[in-house]
Structures are given as C-alpha cells and as structure tokens.
Amino acid sequence: MLEKALKGSKTYWIWLLALAVVIAIGFLFYLRQLDFGLGITGMSRDVSWGFYIAQFTFLVGVAASAVMLVLPYYLHDYKTFGKITVIGEFLAVSSVLMCMLFIIVDLGQPMRLLNVIFYPTPNSMLFWDMIVLNGYLFLNIVIGWNVLDAERNGTAPEKWIKPLIYLSIPWAVSIHTVTAFLYCGLPGRGFWLTAVLAPRFLASAFAAGPAFLILLTFIIRKFTKFDAGKQAVQTLAKIVCYAVIANLFFFLCEVFVAIYSQIPEHMAHLQYLFFGMHGHDALVPWMWSSMALMVVAVILLIIPSARRNETTLIFACIFVFIGTWIDKGLGMISGGFVPNPLHEVNEYIPSIQEIIITLGVYATGLLVLTILYKVVTGIKEELAG
Amino acid sequence: MENSRRRFLKTAGVSILGVGAGSMLIGLAPGSTKAAGPGTKAGPSYTHGPEAMKGGRWGMVIDTRKLKDSTCRKMEKACHSIHNVPDHIGKFDKKNHEIKWIWATEFKHAFPGQEVEFLSEKLEHAPVPVLCNHCDNPPCVRACPTKATFKRESDGIVLMDFHRCIGCRFCMAACPYGARSFNFRDPRPAIENENPDFPTRMKGVVEKCNFCAERLAVGKMPACVEVSGGALIFGDLNDPESDVRKLLADEYAIRRKPNLGTFPSVFYIV
Numbered sequence: 001m002l003e004k005a006l007k008g009s010k011t012y013w014i015w016l017l018a019l020a021v022v023i024a025i026g027f028l029f030y031l032r033q034l035d036f037g038l039g040i041t042g043m044s045r046d047v048s049w050g051f052y053i054a055q056f057t058f059l060v061g062v063a064a065s066a067v068m069l070v071l072p073y074y075l076h077d078y079k080t081f082g083k084i085t086v087i088g089e090f091l092a093v094s095s096v097l098m099c100m101l102f103i104i105v106d107l108g109q110p111m112r113l114l115n116v117i118f119y120p121t122p123n124s125m126l127f128w129d130m131i132v133l134n135g136y137l138f139l140n141i142v143i144g145w146n147v148l149d150a151e152r153n154g155t156a157p158e159k160w161i162k163p164l165i166y167l168s169i170p171w172a173v174s175i176h177t178v179t180a181f182l183y184c185g186l187p188g189r190g191f192w193l194t195a196v197l198a199p200r201f202l203a204s205a206f207a208a209g210p211a212f213l214i215l216l217t218f219i220i221r222k223f224t225k226f227d228a229g230k231q232a233v234q235t236l237a238k239i240v241c242y243a244v245i246a247n248l249f250f251f252l253c254e255v256f257v258a259i260y261s262q263i264p265e266h267m268a269h270l271q272y273l274f275f276g277m278h279g280h281d282a283l284v285p286w287m288w289s290s291m292a293l294m295v296v297a298v299i300l301l302i303i304p305s306a307r308r309n310e311t312t313l314i315f316a317c318i319f320v321f322i323g324t325w326i327d328k329g330l331g332m333i334s335g336g337f338v339p340n341p342l343h344e345v346n347e348y349i350p351s352i353q354e355i356i357i358t359l360g361v362y363a364t365g366l367l368v369l370t371i372l373y374k375v376v377t378g379i380k381e382e383l384a385g
Numbered sequence: 386m387e388n389s390r391r392r393f394l395k396t397a398g399v400s401i402l403g404v405g406a407g408s409m410l411i412g413l414a415p416g417s418t419k420a421a422g423p424g425t426k427a428g429p430s431y432t433h434g435p436e437a438m439k440g441g442r443w444g445m446v447i448d449t450r451k452l453k454d455s456t457c458r459k460m461e462k463a464c465h466s467i468h469n470v471p472d473h474i475g476k477f478d479k480k481n482h483e484i485k486w487i488w489a490t491e492f493k494h495a496f497p498g499q500e501v502e503f504l505s506e507k508l509e510h511a512p513v514p515v516l517c518n519h520c521d522n523p524p525c526v527r528a529c530p531t532k533a534t535f536k537r538e539s540d541g542i543v544l545m546d547f548h549r550c551i552g553c554r555f556c557m558a559a560c561p562y563g564a565r566s567f568n569f570r571d572p573r574p575a576i577e578n579e580n581p582d583f584p585t586r587m588k589g590v591v592e593k594c595n596f597c598a599e600r601l602a603v604g605k606m607p608a609c610v611e612v613s614g615g616a617l618i619f620g621d622l623n624d625p626e627s628d629v630r631k632l633l634a635d636e637y638a639i640r641r642k643p644n645l646g647t648f649p650s651v652f653y654i655v
Contacts, residue, residue, distance in 0.1 A: 037588035038552075039569035044481035048557040048567055108552015108567065108589025115531040115551050126530035126555055187524050187645040188561020265498060341563040342490060342515070343497035346480075 001149060004378030005371045011223070012374065019367045026360010029353050030105060038108055040353045047337040047348035049106070051358055054333040056102035058208070058325055059365075060133070060179045061201060063095035065209020066140065067172035068239050074165050080232045083380075086151075087220075087228070088213060089144035090372040092172075096137040098365035105357055125182045132175045139168040144372075152379045176201045183336065191269035191336040194257070200250035204324045207243035210236045211320040216373075218314060224377040225384060237313055241301035244294050244320055247327075272345070273335045280347040283335065286326050293323030436604035441623030442521070442541035443596055444650040445607075446632050449492075449513055451616035457489035457512045460609040460617075464594070467608050469585045471575035484566035486594040487516040487609055492655070496641060514609070514617075517564040517594035518641060518649030519543045525556035525565065534591070541622075541650060542596045552589040561645050565593045622650060 033040050043050045069088035072078035104110050121127050143164055150157040180198035183189065214236050217228035258266040271277055273287045300306045300316035307313055334348040350358075433439065464470070464487045473482035489512035493500045496513075523543050525534050533549035534556050536542070557565045571588045579585060583599060586592055597607035610617040620627035629652075632638075638652040 037568065037570040039479070039482050039588075041569075042481070043567075043569070045483055045485075045557070045566045046563065048554045103553075106553070108554070108591075109550065109587075110552075112531075112549070112551040115533070115549055119531045119533075119549065121530050121532050123527050124530040124555065125528070126553060130530075182555070183558075186528070186559050186561075187647065188642065189558065337558075341497075341561050342494040344494060 001145070001152065001375050001379065004382075005374045007378075008374060012370075016367065016370060019363045019370070022363035023360050023367065026357050026363065029356045030360065032353065033105070033357060034110070038106075040351060042349045042351045042354060044346060044348070046340040046344070046346040047334050049333050049337070050348055051329075051350040051354050052102045052106040054329045055358055055361070056099050056106070057179060057201075057332060058329040059095045059099045059102070060176050061205025061324075061328065062209045062212060063092045063099065063136065064172045064176045064202070064205045065213070066092035067169055068206055068210050068236070069213070070165065070172075071169050072235075075169070078235075080229065080235060084213075084217065084228045084232055086144045086148050086376055087216065087373070088209075089140045089147075090376065091209070091213060091216065091369065092140040093137060093144065093372065094365045094369035096133055096140070096175075097368055098361055099133055100137075101361045101364060102358075105361065125178060125185060128178050129175075129182060132171065132178050136168070136171055136175050139164055139171060143168060148376060148379060152383065173202065176205050188341045189336050190263075190265035193266075194254055196250050196253055200247060200254070201328075203243050203246035203250055204328060205243075207240050207247055207320050208324040208328075210243070211240045211317040211324075214240070214317045215314065215321070218310075220373060220377060224381060226377045226380040233313075234308065237301055237307050237316075240317065240320055241298060241307070244298050244301070244324075247324065248291075248294055248298070251327075268339050268343070269335050272338050273331050277339065278345045280338070280345050282347055282349055283331055287331050290323045290326035290331070293319040293326075297323060433602065438601045438604055440540045440601075440621035440627075442621065442650060443519065443601070444620065444622035444629050444652065445596075445610070446618045446629050446636075446638060446652045446654065447514060448616045448618070448632075448636075448654045449511065450654065451614070452489075452512055452514070454489070454512050456612070456614055456616060457514055459612045460514060461485075461488055463608040463612045466578065467580055467583060467597075467600075468595075469572070469576050469580055469583055470592075471572035472577065473570070473572075473575050476575040482569040484568065484572065484592065486566075486592075487514055489514050495653075496639070498642075499639075513653070513655075515562065515564070515641070516609070516651065517543060517596070518562055518647065518651045519594075519596055521648035521650060522646060524559040524561065524645075524647060528555040528559035530555065537598075540601075542598050543593075544595055544598060545590075545592055547584070547586050547590050547592065550590040552591065554591060556591055561642050561647065562649075565591050567591050 029040075041050055041052075066085075066088035069081045069085045073081040073085050104113065107113060116127060116130055143161060146161050147157045177198045180201045183192035184194060184197040186192060214233055217233055221227050255270060258270050261267075268277070272280070273283050275281070276284050297316045297319040300312050300319070306316070338347060339345045465472070465485070468486060470484055470486055473479045473484065491510055492504075492513050493509070494513075495515050501508075519536075519542055521536075521541065523534075523536055526536050526543060529535075530553060531549050531551055533546045533551070535544060535546070537544055552567070554567055557567060568586050568588045568590055572586050573579075576585060597605070597609075600607060605611070607617075607619055610619045618628050618632055620629035622629060624630060632654075633652060636654050638654045640649045640652055643649075
C-alpha cells in the first residue's frame with residue numbers, strides 16, 4: 001500500500017520537501033543541544049520541564065482522540081464514521097510518534113533511554129507511560145493498516161483485529177490518564193495535585209483532537225477526491241462542542257476549589273497564570289486568550305446555524321485547537337512550576353533553539369501524517385474510481 | 386534578549402486575541418570499599434571499613450538560632466567545593482543553570498505556608514539553610530523510572546547513581562523541597578578547584594546533597610556539620626542515645642512540609 005505515497009502531485013512533493021527542510025533544521029539544533037546540554041533551552045532548576053514536555057502532554061490528547069471515531073463506529077455501529085476511523089487512527093500514530101520524540105529530546109542523557117527497560121520500575125508513572133504509549137502506537141498502526149488493506153481488497157478485516165480494536169478504546173483513555181498521573185501524583189505541586197486533572201486532560205483531548213480532525217478532513221477534501229461527508233463532520237463538531245464545554249467546566253471547578261478555599265499553594269499558580277506574580281506575567285495574555293478562544297468556540301459550535309456553516313465551523317475548530325494548545329502546551333506545565341516549592345517566582349520563557357527543535361518534531365509528525373494520509377486517500381480514490 | 390522575547394510572547398498572545406485566529410553509590414569512598422570477590426553467590430556486596438560511621442537512619446537537626454549569614458556561607462562553600470558543585474552563576478552568569486546542594490534562604494521560603502506574622506525584621510531575614518531532606522518516604526525515589534535515585538537501606542540516605550540517570554527530571558518535579566539540580570551543561574568548566582577525591586558529573590544528569598555519604602564512610606561528619614560551629618547536629622535517628630535524638634527530645638523542632646507525608650530527616654529548631 002505504501003506505493004501510494006510515492007506518486008503525488010507537485011504540491012505534495014513541495015510540501016514534503018518543506019517539511020524535510022524544517023526537520024533538518026530542527027535536527028541540526030538538536031545536535032547542538034546534544035553537544036551543549038539542555039542548557040540551550042529556557043528551562044532552569046525551578047522550571048525543570050518546559051516546552052517539550054508541554055507539547056508531549058498536548059499531543060497525547062490529540063492521539064487519544066482517535067477513540068472518538070472508533071468508539072461510535074465499533075461499539076454503536078455509527079456507520080457515518082466508518083469511512084474515517086482510519087483517519088483518526090493514523091492521526092493517533094503520528095501524534096504518539098511526536099510524543100515519543102518530545103520525550104527523547106527532553107532527556108538529559110537520551111542514549112540511556114533503554115535504562116527504563118533495563119531497570120523496570122513499576123512505581124514510576126513514567127514506566128507506565130512508556131508502556132501505554134508504545135502499546136497505543138502499535139495498536140493503531142496494526143488496526144489502521146489492516147482495516148485499510150481489507151477495505152482495498154474488498155474483504156472483511158482479519159478476525160483477530162476485532163479484539164485489538166476493542167482493546168484500543170480503553171487504551172486511548174489510559175494514555176491520557178497515565179499522562180495526567182505523571183503530574184497529579186506529585187505531593188508538592190499544588191497546581192497539578194487534583195483528581196480532576198485526568199478527566200480535564202481527556203476533555204481537552206476530545207476537544208482538540210476532533211477539532212483538528214475536522215480541519216484535516218477539509219484539507220483532505222481540498223487536495224484529494226476523498227470527502228469525509230457532511231454528517232461525519234457535523235457529528236465531530238458536536239463532540240468538539242461538548243468536550244470544550246466539559247473542559248471549561250472542569251477548569252472552573254478547579255478555579256472554584258482554589259479560590260474559594262483560599263489555600264495559597266493551590267491559588268498561587270492560577271494567580272501567576274492569569275494575573276501574574278511579582279511582576280512576572282509573560283503568560284497572562286496567553287491564558288486569557290485561551291479562555292476567550294474556547295468560550296467563543298463554544299458559542300459558535302452550539303448555535304446550529306453557525307455549526308453548519310463551514311466557514312464558522314473552521315474558525316471554531318481553529319479557536320478550539322489554539323485555545324486548548326495554549327491551555328496545555330503553554331500554561332499547564334510551566335504554570336505548575338511557578339511559583340517553585342520555596343514559593344519563589346522564576347519564570348520560564350522558551351528559547352529560540354527550543355522552539356526550533358519543537359518545530360522539527362512537529363514537522364516529523366506532519367511528514368508521517370502526510371504519508372499515511374496519502375496512502376489512505378490514494379486507496380479511497382482507487383476504490384471510488 | 387530575554388526581555389524582547391518576553392515582550393514578543395506577550396504581544397503574540399495579545400494579537401491572537403485581537404486577530405481572533407491567531408554506580409556512583411558514593412556511599413562507599415574508594416578507601417572503604419571492598420567489592421566482594423568472585424564466587425560470591427549473592428553478587429557484589431560491600432562491607433564498611435572499620436572507620437565508617439554506622440547509622441540506621443541518618444538525620445540532622447539545624448539550630449537556626451545559632452546560625453549567622455557567615456556560617457551559612459561557610460557551609461555552602463565547604464559543601465560545594467568538596468563535591469565539585471559547579472558555579473555557573475559566577476562563571477557564566479547563567480542563573481538558569483544553577484546547581485546547589487545546600488543554600489541559605491529565609492524562613493518564609495523554607496517553610497511556605499507557615500509564615501509567621503508580626504516577626505521582627507531581624508528574624509524575618511534570618512538565614513535558614515535548606516538541603517535535601519533525605520525523606521523517609523521520598524517522592525523522588527517513587528518517581529524515578531530507572532531507580533537511579535534510591536534510598537539506601539542501610540542508613541536511609543537518598544542517593545543518586547549518576548551513571549544510570551537518564552535526565553528525565555521527574556525527580557525534580559516530584560521533590561516538594563526544590564532540593565534537586567540538573568546539569569544543564571557540562572559542569573567541569575565551572576568548577577574552580579576540582580576535588581580529585583569526589584567525582585565530577587556530566588551534563589544531563591540530576592544531582593543533590595548526599596548527606597556526605599562519602600565522608601561518613603571514612604568516619605567523618607558531613608562537611609556542612611563540621612563547619613557549622615555546632616549549629617548543625619548530625620546523627621542516627623534510630624538510636625535514642627544519639628545527639629540528634631537527645632536534642633529532639635528536649636527541643637521543639639519542626640520539619641519542612643510535614644503535611645506531605647514525606648517524613649524528612651532534617652529537623653529545624655527555630
């Protein structure tokens with residue numbers, strides 16, 4: 001099937017080339033980081049996780065969102081999604097791949113990565129994260145590839161695929177739950193120390209992922225003959241709508257607990273993120289933008305006429321994606337580190353090099369996604385033609 | 386540079402809104418180490434030299450009443466020079482790369498949430514040394530995915546294996562006391578006088594106070610204790626006859642963030 005990715009228009013090849021250039025530049029900067037150390041980033045002993053881990057957290061959510069297509073189709077026989085489950089699964093593949101790359105670029109000693117396997121430590125949440133992420137990658141490659149192959153041959157998928165599909169549903173929930181457990185089980189970090197973190201992660205995941213999927217279906221329709229169909233997109237839009245609402249709701253629950261209880265350790269981080277602290281306020285405009293974007297998106301998605309209008313829907317999806325990205329990819333991680341355990345404020349600003357390496361990882365994910373989608377659309381076009 | 390980036394971030398944030406779319410088991414110093422010879426069934430084991438200090442659970446009592454700024458600086462200096470702790474601030478003026486094992490702060494930072502109102506200026510700014518608490522229930526050990534940081538069973542010291550650490554920094558997120566530092570770059574150029582008796586680290590690994598395990602192994606007190614002029618008392622918390630236990634029996638001492646269930650082995654008399 002991979003041969004489908006070898007034939008494409010000029011635009012396709014230019015796009016791949018552009019991605020390759022970004023990857024190459026990112027890689028060069030990564031070599032610099034390998035040589036010098038993580039000191040080229042903006043991280044410090046106070047904010048010891050930064051942009052990389054934040055992107056990892058955000059993308060775990062995008063990966064988990066594939067379940068929003070798989071579950072309705074396989075458990076509720078919602079046929080409209082039948083055409084596009086593989087689109088979701090391949091988005092999961094490329095997202096998990098990016099997650100892993102972000103973990104690797106964040107390691108101080110990446111060549112020792114296998115120590116996690118040589119000295120397995122079940123009491124560490126990172127150990128479990130490794131297992132669930134690898135498992136999820138494996139599940140989605142195997143399922144997506146086999147189902148697509150069967151579709152091409154006009155046969156039913158192999159029998160042994162079914163149990164894997166059912167397994168992939170709770171597995172999707174597990175990847176984001178374990179990722180939340182990385183943070184919410186740490187005793188000294190008031191911002192993360194909340195049972196609602198995993199549910200909130202899932203809610204924002206099921207908003208960001210499907211919103212991105214909607215945008216992807218529009219892009220695919222523009223460049224290929226494959227159309228996901230109006231109804232599939234509309235159902236996804238409703239999923240996005242309620243997931244954003246759930247995300248905002250969970251967030252407000254947290255705000256209430258922190259502010260009403262007036263416990264400084266819990267309040268301080270929100271205060272830093274939304275109002276700034278001791279003159280440090282780099283994230284303030286971002287956080288308010290994030291909230292505004294999500295609220296506007298909810299309004300656009302909840303009004304039926306706005307949701308059905310493709311232009312407003314595209315805007316709503318972009319708002320959701322950017323809003324949840326700021327929330328998780330910018331505020332969530334560094335917000336938990338400021339103020340530090342000694343209640344000192346040392347702010348984190350990502351360095352240029354760090355951002356370039358990040359873009360390199362994103363380009364790698366997009367490259368894989370493009371190739372996988374090229375295969376999918378090639379086969380769909382072949383079947384239609 | 387940093388300022389302009391901050392401004393950029395800010396404007397970019399605003400414009401989005403506007404546009405709308407927008408085994409170094411140091412414990413055993415070379416002299417006192419005797420690796421088990423070949424043929425041992427249980428694998429390599431270590432025996433303490435005759436001069437080694439033995440304790441079931443090492444602990445420290447810090448009498449802040451006896452501490453002056455100058456003593457604290459002496460402690461920092463003694464610790465950092467013995468352990469080859471690099472001085473990235475002094476050498477390169479890079480605050481972000483800072484590494485510290487023990488340092489003096491103020492009460493409100495050492496004990497956030499336990500601030501004392503209406504304190505005199507003098508007491509408010511009195512130095513309080515902070516270091517790794519060598520918790521009895523250490524969250525960093527729980528979080529480490531490779532057992533590179535671990536609590537030594539024989540004496541409760543929380544140690545680092547710099548050769549196993551992958552630099553994921555999970556332990557730094559897990560530590561509620563900010564006791565851990567990361568080598569954001571090669572530390573060696575920033576070490577003034579290298580102590581050949583203690584290993585230097587490499588970039589990409591985490592480090593922290595080791596309660597001078599390498600000194601205990603040869604019968605010496607921790608470096609900070611030695612230069613503290615009696616303000617720091619060190620001993621075995623499991624031994625009711627030890628100096629620390631006697632002191633704790635008589636004086637009311639507090640620990641940092643006791644509500645987190647970490648059971649620090651460092652106590653403070655304030």
